Amino acid sequence: MKYIVGFSRIFVGVLFIFSGFVKLNDPIGFSYKLEEYFGEGVLNLEFLAPYALVLAIFIVIYELLLGLTLLIGYAPKFTRWSLLLMILFFTFLTFYSAYFNKVTDCGCFGDAIPLTPWQSFGKDIILLILILILFFNEKYLKPIFFKASLKWIVFASTIICLYFAYHVLMHLPTIDFRAYKIGTNIPEAMSYPEDAQEAVYKYEWTFDVNGSKEIHVTNGSYPDVAGEFIGVETKLINEGYMPPIHDFSFIKNGEDYIEELMQEDKLLVVVAYNLSKSEREGWSEIKSALQKASKQNFKIIGLTASGEDAISKFKEDFNLDFDFYFADETAIKTIIRASPGLVVLKNGTITNKLHWNDTDEFQN
Template identity: 55%
Template sequence: MKLLITNLSRIVVGVLFIISGFIKLNDPVGFSFKLEEYFSEPVLNLPWLEPHALGIALFVVILEVLLGVALLVGFRLKLTRWILLGMIVFFTFLTLYSAVTGKVTDCGCFGDALKLTPWQSFYKDVALLVLILILFWGKDLLKPLGGKTFRSGITAAALVACVGFAYHVLNHLPAIDFRAYHIGTNIPEDKSVPEDAPKPVIEYDWKFRIDGEEKIITTLGAFPEVQGEFIEVAETREIEPGYEPPIHDFTLERGDTDYADALLARKNLLMIISYDLDRSHREAFASLARIADSATSLGYSVIGMSASSQAQVDAIKEEYNLNIPFYFSDQTTLKTIVRSNPGVVRLEAGTIVQKLHYNDLDQLQLRELTEAERYDLPLKKALDSVLVLDQKYRSTGNFGDWGKQMQIDSSNIHFVDSLIAERGYPGKSLVGDKAGVAAWYVIQHSTRIDNFLPAIKEAAETGELPYRLYAMMLDRSLMDRGLHQRYGTQAMSFGIGSPQEINVIWPIEDLEGVDERRKAAGFEQTLEEQVKGMFGEAYELKYYTLEEAQEMRDLLMGGTK
């Protein structure tokens, strides 16, 4: 019986160490991120170890595999037992610390292949500790396999295999992807929560004053039916967790707005990801810039994702002429998506179809997309017609036809309103560059600009619409509300065609910085160049106060804006 228990413990410990080590060896970068979390100031407060996390991770996971192999074949059994004991004692302390403090919610024992809570990890380590102690108890019964040369050869071969495998996954990507963002994942689907998904069960402690005494009444959320004075909710506790979707932290932010849903809806999307630009392999961005230009010309939408500051993003875009919009996302999320800094992910209608390390960029599969693959052709045709109708009588300059144009405008804005409510702004990735501005013209010529301005801003921020068009509409909205415009695109004319004709640029906020803002928004002309183009080279630009401009507009009779 002692022999059976000892050998069974030997097999279980050896196999578990090999499996645990191999899973982490498959993704040593991911394990290094977990070690960085342990080394961080809020946890073990060992920040000086963080730069060495990857080296430590490689040493630990290779050692795990070798210990498992050595135990099974009987190589240096005494030394192997003591190292196993030392490792398991350390890991048991670590998992207990995590469980008690709650500072680390997943120990990373089995990487992303099997998620364990801190207490589950602790109990697993306690069980392994017992099994390893059994190996000491039955040490005389542990017999080596084969001869010394055989055991040394097997252990050496395992070491060579581990080093070779580690070298491969470090310079490419994990051979097996256990993460939520593996190839074949549809991100929008995995972000969604089913209607019938379990809701979290929350226990509430309600504090009341009853008959002069403070009492706590506990319910599962319902307000207590008691006679007394309610004071406060003293405490809440989650009794049962609700449903958490596989992907719950994917965002693509600019400012305070998340554009993830709009961007993931695109048919063909290429994401260039760098969780930390300062720690990235910067030489790769020269190739990525060429890939971005090529992909755009073939019909793909290309975006950048990073957790770095806007200043860092602007610097690398300028250095490598990387002409793509960047969005902010959580660093942990970006590390999870692709184990490469930078890396590339290609999606089709929200589904991941390819992931690449920067060393494998030559394997990116791009082809020229057909019109049907790029666009929603029926919608494109409809918006082409809308654009023609929008200009049908405007382009003639015949004011006698203005009533007909107003009827067309009314029909157009109704169509655009319904379309944006259902599908968001129909921009260039959906219908192409020309049709992609049709809805903008319809809105710009309506009296409902403020209703649609958020959708126009989102379209501009996501590259669906030239940003300068949003700038023009924003200026129009600000002028109509009697506020300073930002880009200087709006003007008024009084007494058109008469000797007393007056042309007024609506007052501008922060006048000194207007040309810089115009350039950033995509305008090719300075304010002065624009004004001379509008009113002639002889026009002398004069700035009015908001009060003066407002007074002139109030007196405007028969003029046009």
């Protein structure tokens, strides 16, 4: 049992630290995931949505520190109770999400390791078993350093986590795990290989045959049935190959200009998923970068999910003279964790991304 507890301690501790770190690297992304869970039709806790970012930072730091305290043996009673309560809550949450198909990606490891709800639930079941082993064998959870030094290790780690969270919020994630990272060629990331597996669907056709309902299942073809057609239900069996970028566009006046814009040699995109929620201070900060880009013959455009009226008012308020294009809000949130933020492209390849705090670093 001593060795089983030792293995469980290391496995759970390292996993909690890793999971906490990848989400702490991108707390805004995790806050978006919390907003999904708080939304109508999932947990129906919309009143918590305004506090999603604060909750995200608290949860990921708490998760990371629990992994640390487990490994070093600090406050074993508090640690094991915290681990048990946390894993029970998240096991319920992932099961609920998977069974009712509410949130398609749990966000457990941020964008570093995407998991389906059922994969996440399976991971939580394994963790629950290991944590139960730890919970009932506290006598083996001995400190690995002098007890007097443990609280200082936890204190220093907390300060480092808080500083790291502040840094990535004021700039951008230190490690970019998303599909729109620097060096990505967007047209290539949107393309399908010739041998790409196509999506597989199951079609359940319902007919009224002599007064009774009959269901006939096909892979798409209309069944040859001597009866009155009532309806058809389509179910996805295998989604097939999905390119890393599949929901990106530059819409203006109902037309998608992505093919044209991806051929621009010098393109600067000012990104703000929702103009009313963007940081107004940021628009003043990016002015110097826009002036520099204009002198260097960049084509400057905006990208937002806001409507035409909001765009017109915003351009007037901030004296902006470039055109805005429309894209899906979720896609825009994925591109850059700043609102506003700057994305530099050369022939469809992302060469730089800048938080509005760092626009003085803009260069060709």
